[in-house]
Structures are given as C-alpha cells and as structure tokens.
Amino acid sequence: xxIGIPREIHAGETRVAATPETVxxxxxxxxxxIVQSGAGLTACIPDDAFAAAGARIGKAAEALGAGLVLKxxxxxxxxxxxMQPGAVLVGMLNPxxxxxxxxxxxxxxxxxxxxxxxxxxxxxxLDVLSSQxxxxxxxxxxxxxxxxxxFMPMLMTAAGTVKAxxxxxxxxxxxxxxxxATAKRLGAVIEASDVRPAVKEQIESLGAKFVDVPFETDExxxxxxxxxxxxxxxxxxxxxxxxxAVHERAKQADIIITTALIPGRKAPTLLxxxxxxxxxxxxxxxDLAAAQGGNCPLTVADQVVVKHGVTLVGHSNLAALVPADxxxxxxxxxxxxxxxxxxxEGKFHLNREDDIVAACLMCTEGQLVRTNGNVPAA
Ligand code: NAD
Numbered sequence: 383x384x385i386g387i388p389r390e391i392h393a394g395e396t397r398v399a400a401t402p403e404t405v406x407x408x409x410x411x412x413x414x415x416i417v418q419s420g421a422g423l424t425a426c427i428p429d430d431a432f433a434a435a436g437a438r439i440g441k442a443a444e445a446l447g448a449g450l451v452l453k454x455x456x457x458x459x460x461x462x463x464x465m466q467p468g469a470v471l472v473g474m475l476n477p478x479x480x481x482x483x484x485x486x487x488x489x490x491x492x493x494x495x496x497x498x499x500x501x502x503x504x505x506x507x508l509d510v511l512s513s514q515x516x517x518x519x520x521x522x523x524x525x526x527x528x529x530x531x532x533f534m535p536m537l538m539t540a541a542g543t544v545k546a547x548x549x550x551x552x553x554x555x556x557x558x559x560x561x562x563a564t565a566k567r568l569g570a571v572i573e574a575s576d577v578r579p580a581v582k583e584q585i586e587s588l589g590a591k592f593v594d595v596p597f598e599t600d601e602x603x604x605x606x607x608x609x610x611x612x613x614x615x616x617x618x619x620x621x622x623x624x625x626x627a628v629h630e631r632a633k634q635a636d637i638i639i640t641t642a643l644i645p646g647r648k649a650p651t652l653l654x655x656x657x658x659x660x661x662x663x664x665x666x667x668x669d670l671a672a673a674q675g676g677n678c679p680l681t682v683a684d685q686v687v688v689k690h691g692v693t694l695v696g697h698s699n700l701a702a703l704v705p706a707d708x709x710x711x712x713x714x715x716x717x718x719x720x721x722x723x724x725x726x727e728g729k730f731h732l733n734r735e736d737d738i739v740a741a742c743l744m745c746t747e748g749q750l751v752r753t754n755g756n757v758p759a760a
Contacts, residue, residue, distance in 0.1 A: 501611020
C-alpha cells in the first residue's frame with residue numbers, strides 16, 4: 383500500500399505518526415511510505431532519517447493523498463480536502479467529535495480512532511491512551527516541580543533541613559500511577575485516590591498512601607467498576623464524600639495532580655474552588671483533564687493561572703511536550719493496529735468480526751458506524 387505520514391499542523395502538536403523504526407518495518411513488508419518533508423522535525427527526526435529507513439520524502443498533498451494515511455490527530459478541513467475518497471485513515475481522531483467524524487464520512491474516508499479500542503489484553507500493544515497517558519503522568523510531575531517554589535525531596539544541608547513536598551494524585555490510572563512513580567523518584571511524599579478500590583494495591587506498591595473513600599451503597603460500588611476498562615460518572619453521594627476527603631488532604635498537600643477522565647463526557651470535578659482556596663500559598667495543581675473541562679473549575683485550558691495563591695497548570699497535550707518518545711510509542715501502537723487491517727498480501731482488509739477493528743471503526747463507505755461502546759451510561 384501507499385502509506386502517507388503528513389506533518390501534523392494542529393497548534394501545539396509536536397508528535398509524528400511514524401518513526402524511522404516503524405517506516406523500516408512497513409517498507410520491509412512491501413509498502414511504499416511517503417513522509418511529508420519536515421513531518422518529524424518537532425519530534426527530533428530529520429527527513430534524512432526517514433529517507434534512510436526507506437521512505438520517500440514528499441509534499442503534504444502526496445502524504446495526505448496516500449491510500450493509507452497515518453496521523454496523530456484528526457485532519458482539519460484543509461487536510462481532509464487533500465485526502466482521496468476511499469482512503470483509510472488511522473489516528474487519534476476523537477470518537478466524540480461528531481462534526482469532524484461527519485466530515486470524514488462525507489469525504490468517503492474509512493477512519494479508525496484508536497482511542498476507542500477496548501481495554502483488553504489483546505489491545506494493550508495498540509492502546510494509544512495508555513502510551514500517551516504514561517508520558518503525560520511523567521511530564522505532569524516535571525511541570526509541577528518546575529512551578530513549585532520549593533524542593534521536591536527532603537534535603538539535609540548545612541543551612542538546615544528542607545521538608546519533602548507532599549503530592550496528592552487524584553485518579554490513579556495509567557497517568558496517575560506514572561505520576562506517583564515519578565514523584566517518588568524525586569523524593570516526594572505521595573497520597574493517591576481513585577474510584578476503583580482495586581488500585582489501592584498498585585498505589586501502595588509504588589510507595590504512596592491510598593486515600594480511601596469507602597462505598598456506602600450498591601450503586602456506588604457498581605458505578606466504580608466502570609465499563610470496559612473506562613470509568614463511569616460516580617453518584618453525587620460518593621462525589622460529595624470524596625470532595626470532603628480531598629479537601630482535608632489538599633490542605634496538607636504542596637502539589638496536586640488530577641487525571642480523572644470519563645470517555646465522551648466532561649471530566650468530573652474533584653477539586654472545588656473552596657479546596658484550592660484552602661491550599662498553601664505556592665502550591666501547584668496540574669490538571670491533566672484540562673482538555674475535557676478540567677477536574678478543577680479554576681483550571682484554564684492551555685494556560686498557567688494563579689488563583690488563591692495556587693498555580694494551576696492546564697496544559698491540554700502533555701504528551702506533546704515529550705515528542706520524541708511520545709511519537710516512538712505512538713508509532714508502534716499504529717504498527718500493531720495495522721496488523722489487524724492489512725492482510726497477508728499487504729492489502730487493506732476490513733474485518734468487522736474483530737472486536738478491536740469494530741470498536742475503532744468510525745466511518746466507512748460514506749456511513750458513520752461508530753459503536754460508542756466506550757461511552758458509559760450515566
Ligand atoms: P482514565 O484516563 O480514563 O482515568 C484516569 C483514572 O481516573 C482512572 O483510574 C479512573 O478510575 C479514575 N477516575 C475516574 N473518575 C474518578 C473520580 N471521580 N475520582 C477519582 N478517580 C476517578 O483511565 P486510564 O488510565 O486510561 O485507565 C484506567 C485503568 O484501565 C487502568 O489503570 C488499567 O487498569 C485499565 N487499563 C487496561 C488496559 C488493557 O487491559 N488493555 C489498558 C489501559 C488501561
């Protein structure tokens with residue numbers, strides 16, 4: 383197949399959907415790869431490296447005009463206009479952006495949004511949410527350290543002792559667990575909370591303390607199980623008790639990292655304004671849910687703001703701040719997905735019987751076919 387790798391043009395997007403490693407593999411499988419000139423520059427991959435791996439360096443129209451296009455984020459209208467009807471597109475296309483999916487469908491594109499993959503063992507190697515959340519969790523701690531006006535580790539110096547920073551992580555999924563591990567390496571004292579009691583063990587194994595908010599009803603217990611590996615909105619009763627527990631822990635904390643997301647919905651509010659107002663001056667909040675409305679109502683997407691003496695960081699694409707490794711992992715995710723849609727003869731093959739393919743398929747032959755399998759019921 384002709385496989386195109388365009389340069390990402392979305393503001394702040396530094397990642398690229400292929401690396402010399404993945405290009406080499408695709409070329410060895412008999413595909414012709416066209417990389418747009420400059421596509422890898424922000425991820426530290428010069429054109430020469432792609433060319434040495436066997437790619438042809440071309441223009442945007444050539445990369446986007448390929449039969450199979452690999453992207454990081456969904457194409458905008460101008461990019462879509464350069465794509466061929468009938469082309470196959472794979473990327474993080476946002477399964478909940480109805481307008482964009484409708485545009486792709488009208489253009490006759492067969493589009494796969496990898497964020498919609500099921501949370502199963504077989505799908506692990508192509509799980510883009512996990513590969514990118516892992517990076518976001520790591521970078522969140524580094525950003526917190528940057529904005530925090532004190533040391534992270536406990537230090538005993540000739541001029542006296544400096545206390546270790548206290549970090550509170552809300553939401554201990556992939557990003558939250560990596561944030562705990564990274565903060566631990568920097569010497570912080572960490573507490574963490576999640577709706578899923580099963581993560582208690584994982585939190586503790588990383589050397590953090592679990593902040594428990596016990597369930598009081600069957601409904602709370604059932605909601606906390608989530609759907610297919612994704613969280614569901616928790617009942618108001620549990621959220622109120624969690625807010626109280628968070629308020630008490632936040633008064634002691636120096637840094638709070640929030641990571642809670644619910645597919646297709648506004649992020650749940652975990653950190654209320656009154657809680658931020660009760661935090662120590664100079665404290666830092668890194669809100670990883672900024673792009674979905676934030677876990678704190680004071681967060682402003684893509685801005686650093688100071689409210690009540692607390693610095694709130696709302697960067698909406700933290701993985702893009704580690705572009706080389708984010709691209710390397712993302713490109714491998716794509717390569718793993720392609721195994722499911724390219725047959726032994728190197729041709730595109732749509733097997734709707736495959737649960738991963740079916741879940742990721744957004745549109746084909748002018749029809750919207752999104753299953754919305756990951757959208758949890760309220
Ligand atoms: P996520 O990014 O959707 O959410 C982050 C975390 O926030 C989750 O742990 C969630 O439980 C938590 N959360 C949601 N609402 C909350 C609330 N009100 N208060 C506190 N916490 C709240 O989740 P994720 O990191 O993408 O994945 C979550 C889990 O799914 C992982 O820890 C893992 O166990 C599982 N998973 C499985 C696979 C697989 O098997 N292929 C892949 C990835 C993740």
